[in-house]
Amino acid sequence: MTGTGVGPELIRLDGASASYGHHRVLTDVSFHVHEDQFTGIVGPSGAGKTTLLRLLLGTLAPIAGDVSRRPDLRVSYVPQLETVNWNFPVTVMECVLMSRTRGRRLPWASRQEKADVHGVLDRLGIGGLAERHIRQLSGGQQQRMFLARALLRQPQLLLMDEPTSGVDVSTRHDILHLLGDLHEDGVAIVLTTHDLNGMAAHLPHLVCVNHRIVADGTPAEVITPAVLEQTFGARMEVLEHLGMRVVVDEAPSNFMAGGG
Amino acid sequence: METLLEPLSYAFFQKGLVVAALSGALLGLIGVYIVLRGMSYIGHGLSHSIFGGFAAAQLFAAQFYALAAGLWGIASALAITVVVKKSRVGADAAIGVITIASFALGVALFAKFGSSGPSFENALFGSILGISVGQIVGLVAVSVLTAAFVFLRYRALLFSTFDPEVAAVSGVRVNRIEAALMIVLSLAILATLTVIGVTLVAAMLVIPAVIARMLTDSFGRMLAYSTAIGLASGFVGMYLSYYAGVPSGTMIVLVGATAFVIVLAITGGRGLRRSAGLDSHSEDLLAEPAA
Ligand SMILES: Nc1ncnc2c1ncn2[C@@H]1O[C@H](COP(=O)(O)OP(=O)(O)O)[C@@H](O)[C@H]1O
Ligand SMILES: [Mg+2]
Numbered sequence: 001m002t003g004t005g006v007g008p009e010l011i012r013l014d015g016a017s018a019s020y021g022h023h024r025v026l027t028d029v030s031f032h033v034h035e036d037q038f039t040g041i042v043g044p045s046g047a048g049k050t051t052l053l054r055l056l057l058g059t060l061a062p063i064a065g066d067v068s069r070r071p072d073l074r075v076s077y078v079p080q081l082e083t084v085n086w087n088f089p090v091t092v093m094e095c096v097l098m099s100r101t102r103g104r105r106l107p108w109a110s111r112q113e114k115a116d117v118h119g120v121l122d123r124l125g126i127g128g129l130a131e132r133h134i135r136q137l138s139g140g141q142q143q144r145m146f147l148a149r150a151l152l153r154q155p156q157l158l159l160m161d162e163p164t165s166g167v168d169v170s171t172r173h174d175i176l177h178l179l180g181d182l183h184e185d186g187v188a189i190v191l192t193t194h195d196l197n198g199m200a201a202h203l204p205h206l207v208c209v210n211h212r213i214v215a216d217g218t219p220a221e222v223i224t225p226a227v228l229e230q231t232f233g234a235r236m237e238v239l240e241h242l243g244m245r246v247v248v249d250e251a252p253s254n255f256m257a258g259g260g
Numbered sequence: 261m262e263t264l265l266e267p268l269s270y271a272f273f274q275k276g277l278v279v280a281a282l283s284g285a286l287l288g289l290i291g292v293y294i295v296l297r298g299m300s301y302i303g304h305g306l307s308h309s310i311f312g313g314f315a316a317a318q319l320f321a322a323q324f325y326a327l328a329a330g331l332w333g334i335a336s337a338l339a340i341t342v343v344v345k346k347s348r349v350g351a352d353a354a355i356g357v358i359t360i361a362s363f364a365l366g367v368a369l370f371a372k373f374g375s376s377g378p379s380f381e382n383a384l385f386g387s388i389l390g391i392s393v394g395q396i397v398g399l400v401a402v403s404v405l406t407a408a409f410v411f412l413r414y415r416a417l418l419f420s421t422f423d424p425e426v427a428a429v430s431g432v433r434v435n436r437i438e439a440a441l442m443i444v445l446s447l448a449i450l451a452t453l454t455v456i457g458v459t460l461v462a463a464m465l466v467i468p469a470v471i472a473r474m475l476t477d478s479f480g481r482m483l484a485y486s487t488a489i490g491l492a493s494g495f496v497g498m499y500l501s502y503y504a505g506v507p508s509g510t511m512i513v514l515v516g517a518t519a520f521v522i523v524l525a526i527t528g529g530r531g532l533r534r535s536a537g538l539d540s541h542s543e544d545l546l547a548e549p550a551a
Contacts, residue, residue, distance in 0.1 A: 057429050077429045087536060088296065088422050090479045098419040099430050107414035107480065133477035153430060 007035030010073055010157050010188060011056050016065035018051050025051045027212045028065070033157065037188040038179075040200045042222075043209035044232045049192035050080065052209060053159050056190065073157060076150030080161040081142055086135045093117055093130040096149045120148040125174065140171030147178070158182065160191040164199050172198055196223065196247045219245050267502050276388035276455070279399060280498035280508060281491050283452035284516075286403050287461065288468035288490020289410060290448050292483050293441060295469040295538055296421050302340055302442075304462035305359035307449050309336040311383065311458040312362030315369040333446035336362070338439065363458075386457030386509025388498065395454060402451040406444050410483070413437065418479055455498075457509030464490065467516035471523050473538060474531030489519060 011033040018026040025048040033039075033056065041049050054060035055067060057077055076099070096117050097109055109117070121127050124144040129137060137145060143163055150158055163179075164172045176199070183189055193199040200206055206222050208214040208231040215222040215231070223245040228236045237248045267273040294303050313332025340355050370380045382389065410417065419427035420434045428434045449461050456464055472486035497512030504511060524531055 054425075057425075059425050059428055075429055077426050079423065079426055084423070087534070087538070088479075089473055089477050089482045089534070090418075090422060091477065094418070094479050095422070098415060098422065098427070101415045101419055101427075101430060101432050105412050105414075107411060135477075 007037075009034055009070065010037075011067070011069045013055055013062070014066045016055055016062040016067060018048070018055055018060055019063050025211065026055070026209075029055070029209075029213055030065075031056070031207065031213070033188060033190060035156070035186075035188055036183075037157075037190060037205070038183045038203060039190045039205045039207055040203040041190065041192040041207050041209055042194065042196065042200050042231065043192075043214075044194060047210045047231075049194075049209055050161055053077070053161055053190070053192060056159060074153060074155045075157045075159060076153050076155035078143075078146045078150050078158070078160040078163060081139060081146075081166055083161075084142075086142075088134070090134055091130070092121070092126070092132050092134060092137070092145050095134055095145060096120065096130075096152055099149045099153045116152060117148070120151050121145075124148050124151075124178070140167040140174075143167055143171070143175065147175075151182075155187060157188045157190070160189070162193060163191055164193060164195055169198075176202055196228075196245075201245050201247075223247065264499075267499070272388065272391070273502060275391050275396060276508065277495060277498050279391055279396060279455045280388075280494035280512060282399055282403055282494070283455050284464060284468070284490035284492070284494025284497075284512060285487045286399070286406060286448050286490070287452055287456070287464040288472075288486040288488070288493075289406060289483065290441075290445055291465040291467075291469035291490070292472065292486045293417065293421055294445065294465050295473070298538075300462060300466050301355065303445065303449065303465040305340060305355045306333060306336060306446055307453065307458050307461040309333070309359040309362035310446065310450055310453065312364075312366040312369075314383070314453065315366035330447060330450045333450050334443055336446070338442060340442075382457070382507065383454070384457050384459050385507035386455050386460060386512070388455065388501070388508050391455065395451070399451040402444075402447045406448060409440065409444055413440075417441070455508055456512060457507060460509040460513045463513045464493070464516065467513070467520055468493065470535050470538060471516075471520050473535045474523050474527050477534065489516070493519065 009032055013029055013031045016026065016029045016031075017024065018029075029052060031052070041052055043049050051060065055062055057075060058067065058069060061067075093109070093114070097113060100113060118127065118130065121130060124147060126137075126141050126144050126148070129141060129145075134142065134145065147160075147163075150160075158179075163175055167175070179189055179191070191199075191203075201219050201223060204218065206219055207216045208222055208227055210231050210233070215227040223238055225236060225238055228234075228238070228247065235250045237250055239246045239248060268277075291303075294300055310329055310333040313336075314329040316328075316332075336359070339358070343355060343358075367380075370383070379387075381387075416427070416432045416437050419430065419432050420437045424434045452461055452464075468486040468489040469482070471489050472482045475485050476482050493512050493516040497515040498508050500515065501508040501511035527534075
């Protein structure tokens with residue numbers, strides 16, 4: 001599985017900076033997204049991961065630097081579950097259908113559209129839930145529903161914000177497999193995560209972010225104590241297990257009475 | 261039966277009934293988007309600022325007051341949207357100041373110069389009297405426009421209401437949709453102002469939508485229910501206001517509020533859970549008619 005980005009370019013950020021009002025969040029970020037990209041953006045909460053996705057998406061304009069996007073690029077975005085109003089009155093079917101805004105203008109779904117939605121839901125293993133309200137799903141099912149909405153557009157690039165936060169281990173494995181398959185099928189993928197062991201270590205390419213790009217490379221290259229300390233501002237120990245990097249927190253020496 | 265049919269023999273009552281039912285349906289339909297976007301304070305602000313335009317316009321150009329008030333309303337709608345988008349804090353306060361000042365201007369003009377159109381009380385609380393053919397035509401036109409907008413832009417409207425950022429990424433022109441919604445909203449407020457009343461229009465934007473939300477988890481059904489509840493409230497309210505001899509808007513809102521209580525009693529905890537956090541401003545509005 002490649003993913004380090006060698007195919008034709010889809011999006012490029014060159015020296016981009018971003019802020020909300022006077023609050024500077026990202027400085028001098030250069031990041032090129034290629035056709036065969038499969039990248040995890042890693043960083044602590046508040047580091048600017050979501051903001052970096054917004055720059056790629058074009059929903060936030062950089063205050064400095066350049067963004068260019070291939071014309072007619074079809075991007076799908078899966079937002080973080082925590083940002084969604086789960087009390088909104090939509091069923092799973094209504095939610096997934098949202099991404100079909102082009103072409104057909106009638107409110108109700110055509111038979112073909114319904115079949116398409118059921119097809120994607122089946123593929124993601126939530127086939128029976130089309131008529132449920134979105135609140136009546138588990139975290140993993142909600143994540144799959146948004147993935148279904150994203151896939152219905154048949155994107156060339158899929159951006160996902162924290163796809164494995166708030167889901168259980170087996171769902172996390174399922175999602176990883178699914179993303180792997182999608183990548184094999186030629187979809188470029190960029191996702192964010194703060195989960196080093198559960199997510200980042202399994203991806204082919206990582207970008208470590210803490211208000212700027214700290215490091216960039218394969219897990220073997222960037223999952224090191226030095227990079228992690230710069231990224232997360234905390235000391236961590238890195239072990240090797242079956243050829244994979246495993247990160248262990250180093251508890252502060254005075255954490256427990258009499259410890260250290 | 262006789263007493264029920266009696267008012268129908270008056271042409272003004274027939275007109276009033278049609279206008280009230282259509283107004284209720286129109287506000288019920290748009291109200292779904294307003295409530296789900298947490299924008300009911302805008303409906304509240306708009307109706308008050310349109311009142312200022314309404315009062316000022318009829319002083320200077322009696323024939324064109326509806327047009328002028330409409331322009332004033334659209335201008336304030338767009339101004340409010342810009343204020344909300346641009347400012348980080350205090351958008352509510354800014355809107356409050358602008359719209360209440362506009363409302364006060366309207367009250368002052370009414371008090372000083374009187375009115376060539378509806379009386380002061382009628383403008384505030386709605387009246388069946390003085391509904392002109394022009395107004396009916398206007399209301400029908402706005403209703404058709406609104407229905408066409410909701411029908412033809414259904415998915416774009418839904419997507420940008422639920423999740424504007426993802427909608428924008430998926431090719432929905434979110435800003436355009438929002439501007440169009442604000443224009444439709446101000447036209448709807450203007451068209452229903454005389455029969456529902458300035459102070460009560462905002463309540464009719466909220467009540468049917470909240471009731472509909474308590475009844476269903478589906479967006480499509482919520483739109484249908486809210487429209488139907490608005491229509492029924494307008495119809496029944498207008499009838500009752502005839503017998504009770506009170507302004508039509510107050511009765512229409514009271515009928516809506518009664519329906520709310522009944523549905524709340526039936527759906528109980530489930531209805532409350534569904535409507536929870538719908539719109540933090542809606543409680544203030546619902547409380548207003550009693551104040
Ligand atoms: N819409 C916004 N308006 C103002 N500040 C924001 C907004 N979104 C994020 N921020 C701030 O920007 C910083 C980075 O946020 P974000 O990109 O969401 O980080 P991450 O996704 O890595 O947790 C945080 O301090 C956050 O409070
Ligand atoms: Mg984030």
